[in-house]
Amino acid sequence: MANNENPNRDLTPMENLERGKEKRGMGIKTRRRISNTIAxxxxxxxxxxxxxxxxxxxFQSLEVSSTGWSAHVIxxxxxxxxxxxLFSAEANFNRWYFNTFVIALFSCxxxxxxxxxxxxxxxxxxxxxxxxxxxFMLILGMFPGFLTMIILYNVLKDLGLTxxxxxxxxxxxxxxxxxxxxxxxxGFFDTVSKSLDEAALIDGATRGQVFVKVILPLTKxxxxxxxxxxxxxxxxxxxxxSYIAFGSSQGYNVAVGLYQWLTVxxxxxxxxxxxxxxxxxxxxxxxxxxxxxxxxxxxxTGGAVKG
Amino acid sequence: xxxxxxxxxxxxxxxAKRFGYKFVQFFKSLPRRLLNLLIKLGIIIKNLVFGIGxxxxxxxMTFVRGTWKTRLTYVVMGFGNLAHKQFLRGLLFLAxxxxxxxxxxxxxxxxxSQLPTLGTVKVHTETQIVAGKEVPTTVYGDNSFKxxxxxxxxxxxxxxxxxxxxxxxxxxxxxxxxxxxxxxxxTDKDDLRGLVDANFHRTMLALPLxxxxxxxxxxxIFMILVAFTNFDLNHNPPAGLFTWVGWDNFGQLFTWGGSKxxxxxxxxxxxxxxxxxxxxxxNYFLGMLVALLINKKGIKFKKxxxxxxxxxVTIPQFISLLYISKMFGEQGIINKTLSDWGWISSPxxxxxxxxxxxxxxxxxxxxxxxxYLMLMVTxxxxxxxxDLYESAKIDGASPLQxxxxxxxxxxxxxxxPYLLTSFTGNMNNFNVIYLLTGGGPTNVRLYNSAGQxxxxxxxxxxxxxxxxxxxxxxxxxxMVFIVVALISMIVYNLLPSNRNEEDLA
Numbered sequence: 001m002a003n004n005e006n007p008n009r010d011l012t013p014m015e016n017l018e019r020g021k022e023k024r025g026m027g028i029k030t031r032r033r034i035s036n037t038i039a040x041x042x043x044x045x046x047x048x049x050x051x052x053x054x055x056x057x058x059f060q061s062l063e064v065s066s067t068g069w070s071a072h073v074i075x076x077x078x079x080x081x082x083x084x085x086l087f088s089a090e091a092n093f094n095r096w097y098f099n100t101f102v103i104a105l106f107s108c109x110x111x112x113x114x115x116x117x118x119x120x121x122x123x124x125x126x127x128x129x130x131x132x133x134x135x136f137m138l139i140l141g142m143f144p145g146f147l148t149m150i151i152l153y154n155v156l157k158d159l160g161l162t163x164x165x166x167x168x169x170x171x172x173x174x175x176x177x178x179x180x181x182x183x184x185x186x187g188f189f190d191t192v193s194k195s196l197d198e199a200a201l202i203d204g205a206t207r208g209q210v211f212v213k214v215i216l217p218l219t220k221x222x223x224x225x226x227x228x229x230x231x232x233x234x235x236x237x238x239x240x241x242s243y244i245a246f247g248s249s250q251g252y253n254v255a256v257g258l259y260q261w262l263t264v265x266x267x268x269x270x271x272x273x274x275x276x277x278x279x280x281x282x283x284x285x286x287x288x289x290x291x292x293x294x295x296x297x298x299x300x301t302g303g304a305v306k307g
Numbered sequence: 308x309x310x311x312x313x314x315x316x317x318x319x320x321x322x323a324k325r326f327g328y329k330f331v332q333f334f335k336s337l338p339r340r341l342l343n344l345l346i347k348l349g350i351i352i353k354n355l356v357f358g359i360g361x362x363x364x365x366x367x368m369t370f371v372r373g374t375w376k377t378r379l380t381y382v383v384m385g386f387g388n389l390a391h392k393q394f395l396r397g398l399l400f401l402a403x404x405x406x407x408x409x410x411x412x413x414x415x416x417x418x419x420s421q422l423p424t425l426g427t428v429k430v431h432t433e434t435q436i437v438a439g440k441e442v443p444t445t446v447y448g449d450n451s452f453k454x455x456x457x458x459x460x461x462x463x464x465x466x467x468x469x470x471x472x473x474x475x476x477x478x479x480x481x482x483x484x485x486x487x488x489x490x491x492x493x494t495d496k497d498d499l500r501g502l503v504d505a506n507f508h509r510t511m512l513a514l515p516l517x518x519x520x521x522x523x524x525x526x527x528i529f530m531i532l533v534a535f536t537n538f539d540l541n542h543n544p545p546a547g548l549f550t551w552v553g554w555d556n557f558g559q560l561f562t563w564g565g566s567k568x569x570x571x572x573x574x575x576x577x578x579x580x581x582x583x584x585x586x587x588x589x590n591y592f593l594g595m596l597v598a599l600l601i602n603k604k605g606i607k608f609k610k611x612x613x614x615x616x617x618x619x620v621t622i623p624q625f626i627s628l629l630y631i632s633k634m635f636g637e638q639g640i641i642n643k644t645l646s647d648w649g650w651i652s653s654p655x656x657x658x659x660x661x662x663x664x665x666x667x668x669x670x671x672x673x674x675x676x677x678x679y680l681m682l683m684v685t686x687x688x689x690x691x692x693x694d695l696y697e698s699a700k701i702d703g704a705s706p707l708q709x710x711x712x713x714x715x716x717x718x719x720x721x722x723x724p725y726l727l728t729s730f731t732g733n734m735n736n737f738n739v740i741y742l743l744t745g746g747g748p749t750n751v752r753l754y755n756s757a758g759q760x761x762x763x764x765x766x767x768x769x770x771x772x773x774x775x776x777x778x779x780x781x782x783x784x785x786m787v788f789i790v791v792a793l794i795s796m797i798v799y800n801l802l803p804s805n806r807n808e809e810d811l812a
Contacts, residue, residue: 032604032605035603036603036605036606039600039603039606040606042600043600043601043606043612046597046616047612047615047616049674050615050616050618050619050674050678051615051618053627053630053631053634054618054619054622054627056630056634056640057626057630073640073644114514114515114518117511117512117514117515118511118512118515120511121508121511121512124508125507125508127508137519139792140519140523140524140527142731142788142791142792142795143527143784143787143788144735144763144764144767144784144787144788145735146737146767146768146771147526147527147530147767147780147781147784148522148523148526148527148529148530149771150530150771150777151456151526151529151530152522152526154452154456155456173522175518176518176519176521176522176523177515177518177519177522177523178515178518179514179515179516179518179519180515180519180523206500206503206504206507207503207504207505207507207508208503208504208507208510209503211507211511232621232623235623236623236624236625236626236738238625238738238741238742239737239741239768243772254623255623255625258625258626258629259625259629262629262633271633274629274630275630278622278626278630281623281626282621282622282623282626285621285622285623286618286621286622289617289621290614293614293617296617296682297682297685297686298686300679300682300683300686301682301683301685301686301687
């Protein structure tokens with residue numbers, strides 16, 4: 001076969017451009033405009049699909065309570081009745097909200113500290129049991145988390161930290177073994193150059209001073225990411241919270257409280273209340289998130305790559 | 308085919324053939340990989356046995372050769388430290404020993420002695436004579452739950468003591484040596500300073516590790532032991548006793564011909580794997596697509612599109628998922644709207660038909676997962692060198708070719724480990740299933756009328772909370788662990804890059 005008849009032979013760049021123009025039959029600009037229009041249409045469609053449930057949620061929260069369980073997208077009667085009910089003494093919502101806020105506050109501080117300590121040590125120190133320890137934690141992580149639920153419940157019950165006193169119990173459990181989730185922060189620490197540590201050590205700093213004065217200031221983005229995710233998690237924490245606080249409305253967090261409004265018996269009375277509760281819970285979390293979005297993106301990307 | 312093709316020979320083959328070759332090679336290498344694994348396990352066991360042997364020898368030899376200070380340390384922990392003026396360490400050792408002896412006499416001994424039976428005295432009524440009258444009163448017997456829990460704790464305590472004891476002996480030995488060499492022995496002040504310097508890692512690890520042992524390790528060991536008992540609704544302390552039953556619970560799972568329990572387990576396991584596969588890969592590819600779309604040249608408001616999508620990540624899942632679950636209900640917005648428009652005459656039972664429910668769950672999970680993937684992918688896409696695309700364009704590669712040859716391979720390479728964790732994470736994705744379907748629709752054909760969209764994890768939850776069959780729940784939990792561990796191990800060995808962490812910094 002002669003070489004110049006081979007259709008798969010390499011073309012020179014100029015030939016390629018020529019061929020491209022012939023094939024397309026129109027200018028690059030027109031093509032781009034068309035493809036961009038399609039992209040915009042798809043993006044708008046996607047946005048609608050993603051936003052719609054929340055718009056519905058807000059609409060239904062503004063439905064006047066008396067209509068109860070409703071499936072109208074647009075309320076028949078608008079009003080703030082649901083919100084008024086939510087903050088009234090009749091509903092225990094204030095209490096749940098406060099509980100959740102306390103849990104979120106304490107567990108985000110505690111979890112962040114635990115994870116930073118663990119991550120710093122595993123990233124910076126080389127000691128005999130380091131690898132075995134990391135492997136051990138990896139293996140532990142493969143056990144389903146709430147396998148241990150009954151025993152923790154019983155222990156907390158013995159300590160008097162269940163039902164109405166569930167809040168400190170939940171904080172304790174959420175902080176205690178959080179050190180095992182050190183991966184993202186360690187990934188970040190690994191990228192901070194070790195020569196910084198060494199320079200400080202040569203200057204006579206102790207290891208503790210290196211940590212507090214050199215490393216911590218550099219890790220602001222990842223610390224904010226950890227605080228943010230740890231603060232957001234309790235707002236949706238349902239499984240363990242419902243088990244520990246079972247039977248005492250005083251100890252519920254928002255997730256457990258709102259969930260029991262959607263049980264078959266409660267649904268006809270509380271559906272719209274659930275919607276308004278959902279809105280009230282989401283607002284602070286979303287605000288916080290939008291303010292710190294930059295750090296969240298950094299954390300998500302970093303966590304996936306360095307894992 | 309000859310043993311192994313050289314790289315050059317491989318390149319001469321077409322694409323399909325090359326892939327086929329690699330595929331075959333993988334399965335050919337499986338026995339070898341498994342063998343390697345077994346050998347590794349064997350080495351670990353061998354090291355363990357030899358380690359114990361060496362430890363025993365060391366204990367005897369240290370005693371024989373040691374000074375009187377070290378010998379006395381065998382009985383009085385921390386004596387060696389005290390004799391060398393390390394009061395802080397010495398007193399800590401001594402206090403630990405005292406605490407241990409005190410605990411064993413007043414509590415530990417009892418729990419340990421009850422451990423083999425898990426208690427024998429049931430709740431019963433005794434007639435007591437109160438003020439000359441016979442009054443029947445309820446007397447609580449042994450509490451199997453506490454016996455098992457404190458029994459495990461006691462064993463932990465004993466292991467900790469042996470460890471600390473040996474530490475104290477070794478320190479005494481070392482101190483004698485230093486003394487003999489006429490070198491300086493670290494004072495208490497040095498020790499305290501070491502806590503923030505040379506031993507800083509110990510200080511930092513103390514709290515996280517204690518938390519982990521108390522709240523994760525001990526509970527997991529406890530639950531593993533529960534899998535070998537008959538701890539269920541009928542044997543529920545404090546009213547009832549439970550006891551050891553050996554491998555009976557596992558026997559239920561692996562009966563020849565299959566029990567109802569094992570059939571249910573099989574069905575749920577298969578669905579869990581199917582779910583994890585679809586949940587991971589639909590999200591991965593569609594998320595990447597959306598990211599590429601937003602990053603496309605000429606698209607404006609990039610940040611705005613991203614924010615809109617990311618809102619769904621922010622809103623607590625129990626709100627969004629519960630709300631959507633109601634939206635798809637029989638009288639939910641979807642059915643209402645469709646019938647208002649006259650498209651359907653009777654409601655679509657999204658949650659009552661098992662197949663439809665499974666499909667709906669996977670689709671809604673796409674809605675949940677895409678924003679997260681989109682964020683992640685966007686970050687990684689920016690790291691791909693732009694000149695790769697430039698040169699591809701000059702060579703006349705179409706956008707699809709650019710994607711297949713540059714973007715996808717790069718993404719797969721970088722996010723390989725992430726895909727693995729995401730797969731196992733999806734296997735244990737409690738929220739999506741529980742909040743959307745609650746595991747339903749239920750089916751009497753299954754054990755305890757389990758729901759058909761249950762993952763192993765939600766089934767585990769139902770078995771614990773609704774059915775109170777803690778022993779079977781423990782078995783399920785152990786099986787989940789085994790499946791996750793197996794998958795992780797296999798995939799991790801297949802990944803192209805096991806990146807070295809030392810290379811990163």
